[in-house]
Amino acid sequence: MNRPDDYLNADYSVSSWLLTTDHKRIAILYLLSITLFFFVGGAAAVLFRLELMTPPGDLVGPETYNKLFTMHGVVMVFLFLIPSIPAVLGNFLLPMMIGARDLAFPKLNLLSWYLFILGSAVATTAILMGGLDTGWTFYTPYSTMFAHTNVVTGVLGVFIVGFSSILTGLNFIVTTHKMRAPGLTWFRLPLFVWALYATSLIQVLATPVLGITLLLLVAERGLGIGIFDPAIGGDPLLFQHLFWFYSHPAVYIMILPGMGVVSEIITCFSRKRIFGYPFIAFSSLAIAALGFLVWGHHMFVSGQSAYAGMVFSILSFLVAIPSAIKVFNWTATLYRGSISWQTPMLYALGFIGLFTLGGMTGLVLATLAVDIHVHDTYFVVAHFHYIMVGGMVMAYLGGIHFWWPKMTGKLYSEWWGRVSAAVIFIGFNLTFFPQFVLGYLGMPRRYHAYPDEFQVLNVLSTAGASILGAGYLLPFVYLLLSLKYGRDAGRNPWQATGLEWRTPSPPPTENFARVPEVREEAYAYGAEEAP
Amino acid sequence: MPTQAPLFPEQASTMAGRIDALFFALLGVAGFFTALIFGLILVFAIRYRRRPGRSSVFRTREPLWMELTWTAVPLAIAVGIFIWGAALYVEAARPPAGALQVFVVGKQWMWKIQHPEGPREINELHVPVGRPIRLTLASEDVIHSFYVPAFRMKQDAVPGRTTVAWFEATRPGVHRLFCAEYCGAGHSAMTGRVVVMEPREYERWLEGGGRGETIEASGRRLAERLGCLTCHVPGGGDRGPDLVGLFGKEVRLRDGTARIADEAYVRESILDPAAKITAGYEPLMPTYQGQIGEEDMLRILAWLKSLNEQKPEFRSQKPE
Ligand code: HEC
Ligand SMILES: [Cu+2]
Ligand SMILES: [Cu+2]
Numbered sequence: 028m029n030r031p032d033d034y035l036n037a038d039y040s041v042s043s044w045l046l047t048t049d050h051k052r053i054a055i056l057y058l059l060s061i062t063l064f065f066f067v068g069g070a071a072a073v074l075f076r077l078e079l080m081t082p083p084g085d086l087v088g089p090e091t092y093n094k095l096f097t098m099h100g101v102v103m104v105f106l107f108l109i110p111s112i113p114a115v116l117g118n119f120l121l122p123m124m125i126g127a128r129d130l131a132f133p134k135l136n137l138l139s140w141y142l143f144i145l146g147s148a149v150a151t152t153a154i155l156m157g158g159l160d161t162g163w164t165f166y167t168p169y170s171t172m173f174a175h176t177n178v179v180t181g182v183l184g185v186f187i188v189g190f191s192s193i194l195t196g197l198n199f200i201v202t203t204h205k206m207r208a209p210g211l212t213w214f215r216l217p218l219f220v221w222a223l224y225a226t227s228l229i230q231v232l233a234t235p236v237l238g239i240t241l242l243l244l245v246a247e248r249g250l251g252i253g254i255f256d257p258a259i260g261g262d263p264l265l266f267q268h269l270f271w272f273y274s275h276p277a278v279y280i281m282i283l284p285g286m287g288v289v290s291e292i293i294t295c296f297s298r299k300r301i302f303g304y305p306f307i308a309f310s311s312l313a314i315a316a317l318g319f320l321v322w323g324h325h326m327f328v329s330g331q332s333a334y335a336g337m338v339f340s341i342l343s344f345l346v347a348i349p350s351a352i353k354v355f356n357w358t359a360t361l362y363r364g365s366i367s368w369q370t371p372m373l374y375a376l377g378f379i380g381l382f383t384l385g386g387m388t389g390l391v392l393a394t395l396a397v398d399i400h401v402h403d404t405y406f407v408v409a410h411f412h413y414i415m416v417g418g419m420v421m422a423y424l425g426g427i428h429f430w431w432p433k434m435t436g437k438l439y440s441e442w443w444g445r446v447s448a449a450v451i452f453i454g455f456n457l458t459f460f461p462q463f464v465l466g467y468l469g470m471p472r473r474y475h476a477y478p479d480e481f482q483v484l485n486v487l488s489t490a491g492a493s494i495l496g497a498g499y500l501l502p503f504v505y506l507l508l509s510l511k512y513g514r515d516a517g518r519n520p521w522q523a524t525g526l527e528w529r530t531p532s533p534p535p536t537e538n539f540a541r542v543p544e545v546r547e548e549a550y551a552y553g554a555e556e557a558p
Numbered sequence: 559m560p561t562q563a564p565l566f567p568e569q570a571s572t573m574a575g576r577i578d579a580l581f582f583a584l585l586g587v588a589g590f591f592t593a594l595i596f597g598l599i600l601v602f603a604i605r606y607r608r609r610p611g612r613s614s615v616f617r618t619r620e621p622l623w624m625e626l627t628w629t630a631v632p633l634a635i636a637v638g639i640f641i642w643g644a645a646l647y648v649e650a651a652r653p654p655a656g657a658l659q660v661f662v663v664g665k666q667w668m669w670k671i672q673h674p675e676g677p678r679e680i681n682e683l684h685v686p687v688g689r690p691i692r693l694t695l696a697s698e699d700v701i702h703s704f705y706v707p708a709f710r711m712k713q714d715a716v717p718g719r720t721t722v723a724w725f726e727a728t729r730p731g732v733h734r735l736f737c738a739e740y741c742g743a744g745h746s747a748m749t750g751r752v753v754v755m756e757p758r759e760y761e762r763w764l765e766g767g768g769r770g771e772t773i774e775a776s777g778r779r780l781a782e783r784l785g786c787l788t789c790h791v792p793g794g795g796d797r798g799p800d801l802v803g804l805f806g807k808e809v810r811l812r813d814g815t816a817r818i819a820d821e822a823y824v825r826e827s828i829l830d831p832a833a834k835i836t837a838g839y840e841p842l843m844p845t846y847q848g849q850i851g852e853e854d855m856l857r858i859l860a861w862l863k864s865l866n867e868q869k870p871e872f873r874s875q876k877p878e
Contacts, residue, residue: 089743162740168717169700173666173742257718258847260830263701264716297606298613306625328703329714330721333651337644344636348629351591355628358595359620361602365613368603376599383595387588394639396573396646397581400710403703403738467581468567469707471738474746478734483563553613 033436033533048133049536054119055434056140061107061115062503064147068102069496071095076458076492079485084476092475093160094176100163105185106147108419109277112284113230114143114195116426117223119434121199123527123534124217126208126543131201135194142191150184153177162473164274167255167266171247179245186241189234192280196230199223208526210545217525217549218307222287225311229276229283229318237273240266264329271322279318281415282382283311285422286353289375292429293357294550295523296372297364301550303356310349317346327398336395343393350386354379369521370444374425377452381417385410388463406466409459417455424451424502431506432516436532439509443501451498457491524551570733570754571709572726573650578710580642587635650711653724657692658685661773661856664695664702664715667744669735670853674773674860675764681750683735686760690726694821694859696852703739706752712738717852720821720859727754777861780854784846798843799836803866810837821859828858 034051037043044052075095078086087095118136122129130136153159159181161170170178203224207216244266246252253259255266294301301307323331323339357379366372388410392398401407432438461484470481477485519528526543527534569575660683661672671679685691695704695715704723705712708731713723737748755763771779781787789798804819812835817823826833828850831843850858 084746089746093743093745160742166701166740169740169742173700263718299618302618303620303625327647328712330716330719333648336647340644341637341640344640347636348633351632352625352629354595356625358598358602359618359624361599361606363618364602364606365608366603366606367608376603379599380592380596384588384592387592390588390636390639391581391584394580394584394643396577396643396650397584399647399650399712400577400707402712403705464565468564469705469734469736471705471736471746473740476746480563
């Protein structure tokens, strides 16, 4: 072994991993756990997409079908998307990007991971006991008084996972405030840090509401205390208000960090300073703030008053503006750059395109009269998959490819990287674009069987899903192979700016031998290339 | 109902075409911006691709007017679309005066429909063409949603309250009815059809379908059976307030506040009488929680409303 000490080979014992407080090792623990859940959630999707190949419900029964889409939603949202970028890339990079040796509370960080594992173990138990069938939205009174499945266990799992999310957010906020290297002012921070900061605010402020709501649900289901079921004096719409008060902001937990990743990648692969730095930074905060005020757009046909509907509609239009600002600024960053089409960049450009389409169809849903028609149809399903899969998963994969050399010290096969990015882009659009059409035609979501006239579009969607599935397996394979066969990456294979690239790859446990001092703004491309 | 593989839904109500027009405007906006962004990305990514001997300019000027433009233009478009959408929504929420009433109760997993003239149907709704139909919706168990894509109309049926929706079919035909809110194992089987008929045919259907006891009459019979009329005597006594003309009126409560007697108020008065006590009365009324199902509740509501026939249109619950 002629490799110098780094965080990976510092100690090989199992306990050195399970008791680590090194943010980089914790990031790897998260990476392994959420990758597992990604494939679990994906497997459920494969099964119900197969079921939907034909109009009658013939492959699995209705109860099984309902459990499959519930499992897909719960696992993907709570056990994959929410922790994805923050807990993996954020954990790994935040301290290094700000020139720190670790997060502010390293032990708390480890506790977050254990809470995540405990919560997901409880949720997995619910699945193994036979699953639950409420949908990831747990609407009452179905979930409290009518479902005959393992609702309480599943909900408690999600409740526990919520605490892991809160603690991570708290840790990031304190770290960003207190641990920046000398000279690293707020406006010199990489935009990924701004995005993580905004995300953390949401995690800390919104997640407790989810916890309370889920406990109330358990109180009604388990103890018969009337909160949501009108038969015992409750109000079912109260649940929707509380649930979406968390779950709309949660959408931004699931997209803001992706936006941060894209800012890093776009600048590096076009060798340019980001266009409109303060606008991108503040739009993250604007999204976090406005995101708290739009939850009622999920309730336009619920019986909520028309005036409430109008207020939530206009606010939903407003929250789209900061996102539009980001998209324009990213695009302007490309102008007169020196653009290389490497794998992370392909993902980032794919993100911008798909996120734009997802955002624009969000406006369709925010438009009151049109939402009456498309609410609870496949149009909604397509819309949020464009944001969460086309957006967040693309950004996550882009980020993994961008920082893989830093995390592992190895380079993956660039050719396979580009191929899989292309396969995922094509598979994704083939899966979800037909669902927009299906939705406007009126196919409701969560339908186990459907009328014949919807079949052609459903078959297209399933065909796309199989391409998408193959696309996701590819990186899994070649990234693993790169660990053994990949070339050494060196400190900075992309010639990127940013403090994380100034340390060896993989970084030593303490990140920096000497705490760096920052004298320039972020993305100072050009300095090192100028003759 | 369509049989092949359509790409666009039929337009069969007065609202359908107008909602589609707004949708197409949105598609235009979405298409423009998506094409703009995709186009710019492609053009830049090709035109400025990395070539030996050519480096980036590292930093371009970032004029403020540019940021302001791409903030203000989308904002203006958004506000315009919001107003358009809100105007249509308010119309869709307010049933026009003189609409034909139909009562709909969702239940795992069927739609029970009652026409005021008597006929009852399950998973089928017959209506005449060219007349606004006002649906009063309730649910016996979980939340369901009454959805007819060809009418671009959808409204949740929520347990514990009544909701209102309306449509006016524009030509005879048969359309799909779906339950759009997930409601359990039979969710995707909770479907049916809406049959739109010429008025003359509709009359004939009413006759054949057993134009029997009207909903108001069966509501009155129910009220007698439940003993409502022993306390609520016409003209009002000390045992209970007068129910004639109650609907839509402002009721003074014992705690000094006032409430409009809408469907939600009346429903609560029956299921939880102690919650709001009418001024000048003792809390004598027993609760009927558990004794009156949703269908019966709709009958009683219809009977109560019929007590102030002089009013042509009753207050709907929406908008509040
Ligand atoms: C034992 C006597 C009694 C019976 C039986 C009774 N009520 Fe009442 N009801 C009252 C009294 C007293 C009030 C006023 C005090 C209050 O608000 O609870 C009232 C109030 C109401 C109100 C609110 C009226 C207002 O002016 O605010 C409605 C509506 C109503 N009752 C409907 C019914 C119906 C329908 C039934 C039968 C299912 C019924 N009641 C049976 C005594 C009775
Ligand atoms: Cu939302
Ligand atoms: Cu239903």
